Amino acid sequence: MIYEKRTYTINPLKMADWLALYQSDALAVQTDHLGQLIGFFFTEIGVVNQVVHIWAYESLDDRLVRRARMAQDERWQTFSRKNRELAAVERLESVLMRPTAFHLCSKESNMSGPVKVDVLVVGSGAAGSLPR
Secondary structure, three states, X not given: OEEEEEEEEEOHHHHHHHHXXXXXXXXXXXXXXXXXXXXXXXXXXXXXXXXEEEEEEOOHHHHHHHHHHHHHOHHHHHHHHHHHHHOXXXXXXXXXXXXXXXXXXXXXXOOOOOOOOEEEEEEEEEHHHOOO
16 A cells, blocks of 8 residues: 655645635546545645645555546546646645554554655656646
8 A cells, every 4th residue: 555645835825716626626536536535634834825635545556547547537637727727736746655564544553563664755846847
C-alpha cells in the first residue's frame, strides 16, 4: 500500500471558488477513478491557503493506471480546463509515502521493531507544470 499526499497552494482570494469547483467537478471523478480518499483538508494554522488530500493505492503501478484512466475521462478534462481558467492553484507538491510497520491501518501493524519511513517526492512546481 502506498499513500499520496497532494498539497495545493491556492491563491487566498480564490480559495472559496476553487473549493466549490473541486467539489462540483473533480471530487466525483477522482473518487470514481482513484478509489480510496483518506482525507481532504485545508490548513487552519500555518500556511493558511493550502489544501491537502491523501489517497491510498495498492502500488505505484496501481496509481499510474488509475491516474491515466482519470486523465482520459471527459469529466476530468472539463475540470482541468476550468481549473486552468480559474488560475487559483499557485503550487502543487505530490509526495508518495509507504506506511511504517506500526501504521494503524496496516495489516502488518505490530508496534515493535525498528521504524522505517520512506518518502518519495514525486514532483512540485508552479501550476503550469503540475505532475499527473
